[in-house]
Amino acid sequence: MPTNITGKKILMFVENIYEDLELWYPKLRLEEAGMTVVLAGPKAGITYSGKHGYPAISDAAIADVNGNDFIGVVCAGGFAPDKLRRDPKVKSLVSHFANKGQLVAAICHGGWIPISAGVYRGVRVTSSPGIKDDLENAGCIWIDAPAVVDRHFVSSRKPDDLPAFCKSILQVLTA
Numbered sequence: 001m002p003t004n005i006t007g008k009k010i011l012m013f014v015e016n017i018y019e020d021l022e023l024w025y026p027k028l029r030l031e032e033a034g035m036t037v038v039l040a041g042p043k044a045g046i047t048y049s050g051k052h053g054y055p056a057i058s059d060a061a062i063a064d065v066n067g068n069d070f071i072g073v074v075c076a077g078g079f080a081p082d083k084l085r086r087d088p089k090v091k092s093l094v095s096h097f098a099n100k101g102q103l104v105a106a107i108c109h110g111g112w113i114p115i116s117a118g119v120y121r122g123v124r125v126t127s128s129p130g131i132k133d134d135l136e137n138a139g140c141i142w143i144d145a146p147a148v149v150d151r152h153f154v155s156s157r158k159p160d161d162l163p164a165f166c167k168s169i170l171q172v173l174t175a
Contacts, residue, residue, distance in 0.1 A: 005033060006033075008036070008071045009069055010103070011070045012037055012040070012074045013040055013084050014040065014041045014076075016049055016080060017078050017079040018079075019080075019109070019159065020052045020078075022110065022162070029169075030074075038070070039056055039059050040059065040062045040065050043061050044058055062089050062093075065089070067093050070102075072097050072104065073102075077107050078108070078109060085113045085117075091118070094114055094119060095117045103173055106125075111125060120138050124140070124148055125153065126143050126147070146161040
């Protein structure tokens with residue numbers, strides 16, 4: 001198990017209609033690796049519901065998050081990213097991580113967030129086929145694969161690809 005990430009903090013965004021597995025699987029896997037995962041939503045201490053009804057309570061309000069406290073971000077899919085990408089602070093945080101060469105990970109529709117943050121131009125990525133055109137129009141190089149790593153960017157297609165996604169996240173974080 002990696003030791004250089006033990007005690008480090010990773011950010012995840014949460015909002016209603018997130019994809020349940022795409023939030024919980026990475027959260028639990030990163031905690032298992034010794035990291036602290038902070039769920040940030042529009043408001044702190046609020047319960048948000050996943051697409052399949054699983055609840056997640058936000059640890060922090062997005063507006064109060066300081067990017068310097070984290071070593072990267074993981075963007076889960078579902079319909080939540082479409083709401084989250086409209087928040088200037090969400091875009092600012094993702095830009096912060098990308099500009100520092102820190103982890104920016106997105107699965108399924110989570111890729112909408114880095115698109116809106118303007119950090120994906122020229123990056124090799126994958127996603128749900130449903131946003132392939134959005135990614136290509138944003139200047140990405142779309143690849144159909146379970147997980148794609150391009151420097152500090154990690155992307156994946158769908159819940160079935162979560163093992164490859166999390167393995168790739170951990171490889172980037174421990175490199």
